[in-house]
Amino acid sequence: MLFTQDALARIAAGEVDLAFRRWRRPAVRPGTALRTAVGVLAVEAVDAVDEVAVSDKDARRAGYPDRAHLLADQRPGADRTLYRVTLRPAGDDPRVGLRQDTDLSAAELDDIAAALARMDARSGHGPWTTATLELIAAHPAVRAADLAARMDRERLPFKADVRKLKERGLTESLDVGYRLSPRGRLVLDHLRGLSG
Incomplete structure (x- = not known):
């Protein structure tokens, strides 16, 4: 479920x-936690x-x-149903704290490296985690489509992979493109040391 920045x-x-x-059909259900740029929404x-x-009161609450403006902004289609979703702020996005956490032992860094290796092993397109971290480190704030092209990949599957790294606190989304988080830089340095 996407929202504008406003x-x-x-x-x-x-x-x-x-x-x-x-x-x-509903894309969310009661109890869903949505992670957004302003934190978690319940x-x-x-x-x-x-x-x-x-x-009109409902529209203002939305x-x-x-x-009239609310209804004009809805996706058309006779096969679609209009849903009212009630939301509330539910705290900070836990990935924000994770991105800043660089107090990691060598064993914890090894565990992260092993988890990334497992992601590579499950991939249908070969090892990608370290190469993606390297690419983002070298090209911060570059459009996802341009980064994907550099890896000879389609944009949407590339973005899905970057989200997997984001879930682990290794990357941050920018208005355009991505950058490595402090944790991501530390992990990439560790991965470079393992391969060096």
């Missing part, structure tokens, strides 16, 4: 606590609603000036 800022400020989406409720039941 919507995220307004959710964090407590101005927005609803989202409306027209889906074929999904409290997901309810199918008829358009006529959407009020960050729109009125229901």
